[in-house]
Amino acid sequence: MSTGAVITAAGMVTALGDTAASTTAAVRARLTRFREWPSYPCLPADPPRPEEPFSVVAAYTDLPRALDLPVRLLALALQDLATSADLARADLEDASFFLARPSPGPSAHHHELRDAFRERVADAAGVDAVTRGLLAPDGHAAMLLGLAHAARAVEADPGTPWIVAGADALVDVGLLEALDHARRLKSRRNLDGFIPGEAAAALLVEHRRRAEARGAPILAEIEGSGVGQEPQTVESGDPPSGAALAAALAAACAAGGPPAWVLCDLNGESYRAKEWGLARVRAPALLGGVRALWHPADGYGDVGAATGGCLAAACVRSFERGASPAGRAALFAGSGDGTRAAVCLVSAAAKRA
Missing domain, CATH: 3.40.47.10 (Thiolase/Chalcone synthase)
Known part of the structure; x- marks a missing residue:
């Protein structure tokens, strides 16, 4: 049965584009943006070979500020969401937030960022409602769990929209070291691994009746x-x-x-x-x-x-x-x-x- 929940706006920032529209066009075209990142050399292969630069997908990475990336990226994604849907700041303040935080990392700075993520995103985006948002579990599934939660929430309360948002940047050196030791990073030593990237996304979920009443385009139904x-x-x-x-x-x-x-x-x-x-x-x-x-x-x-x-x-x-x-x-x-x-x-x- 239909939940009555619809998605009426989307914002996204990745290495392939600074909006949801441009990133999606690049995904459909099967473009890539891999580049070597000499700031972190992966563990050597066995037998040892010369150190190799580490492959990373990065559009905004600046190593001294890498741990601040998720905050900056999510502020950009929320801006894309608001711009694409012609939303005012008051519209964002009226919404409830479901927020996916960056992946856990070993450094103290990383823990500090996760602990204060809502407040820092609220400051960067100028949207106080973020500070009252629910925090998602960690991991890839976080924002899909958020869409499911938002769908149930708008069915129970059709008058309140939800914004499901999240950001991550897997370029913290401490996190890279942990993943490398666990043989999770793709390198000459380990072909069975992944290349880390950085991104943020935000989606506006509301009840179909509310969307139709305000004349919003319905992009998809959950x-x-x-x-x-x-x-x-x-x-x-x-x-x-x-x-x-x-x-x-x-x-x-x-x-x-x-x-x-x-x-x-x-x-x-x-x-x-x-x-x-x-x-x-x-x-x-x-x-x-x-x-x-x-x-x-x-x-x-x-x-x-x-x-x-x-x-x-x-x-x-x-x-x-x-x-x-x-x-x-x-x-x-x-x-x-x-x-x-x-x-x-x-x-x-x-x-x-």
């Missing part, structure tokens, strides 16, 4: 959502089962049936690819007909807590432009703690058909 818990996490060393991901996608797509288009957080790690393959084996009737599989981390890198929001922004902007492979899309992402989240979005055109 048709359904699902959550699962994978027991064999990426850091466990054991292969995933795929059961939790299959269950989350089944719940998200229960109302509309099998999706033809899937957007996901595959990032180059074989663990995630295996999990997707196993989920398809477990649910062939649901996932066997997928014709288009988008994994934008190929272009802008792994963007941590911003992942789910960037997937959703790319989806709804493609709907808006009439450039989507299908009128319905399933989105999924998995966090390091085993949380698997999925959301099904339907375009306004497909809803009318």
Whole structure:
């Protein structure tokens, strides 16, 4: 059944573009922006080889200010959201916020940033309502969980819109060192890894009746959502089962049936690819007909807590432009703690058909 929740605006900043529109166009064109970053040399291969520059996707990185990136990026994403939807500052203040913070890191500065993230974003964006926002769990699934929460919230209270927002920048040297030692970073030493990136996204979720009353364009309807818990996490060393991901996608797509288009957080790690393959084996009737599989981390890198929001922004902007492979899309992402989240979005055109 329809939740009545719709997405009416999206903002996004990545290495591929400083707006949701430009990033999505780059994703559709399969552009990339990888470059070597000599500020952090990865651990040497075995047998040792000369140190290699580290590959990173970066548009705004300035090493002395790298830990402040998520705040600056999210302020830009909120500005894109407001500009694209012609929203005033008062409109943002009237909304409730669901906020995904940057990934945890080992440094004291990183912990300080996470602890004060709401206040710092509020100062940078000039929106006090951010300080009253709910904080999401960590990881890739955070913003998809936020969309599911916002959909339930606007159905219960149609008069209050929600802004689901998040940012991350996986370029903190301490975090890079931890990921490198865990063999998670892609390098000459470790081909089974990911290239880190930086991004922020923000989505406006409101009830269809409220959107129609104010004449807002409806970019997508949140048709359904699902959550699962994978027991064999990426850091466990054991292969995933795929059961939790299959269950989350089944719940998200229960109302509309099998999706033809899937957007996901595959990032180059074989663990995630295996999990997707196993989920398809477990649910062939649901996932066997997928014709288009988008994994934008190929272009802008792994963007941590911003992942789910960037997937959703790319989806709804493609709907808006009439450039989507299908009128319905399933989105999924998995966090390091085993949380698997999925959301099904339907375009306004497909809803009318």
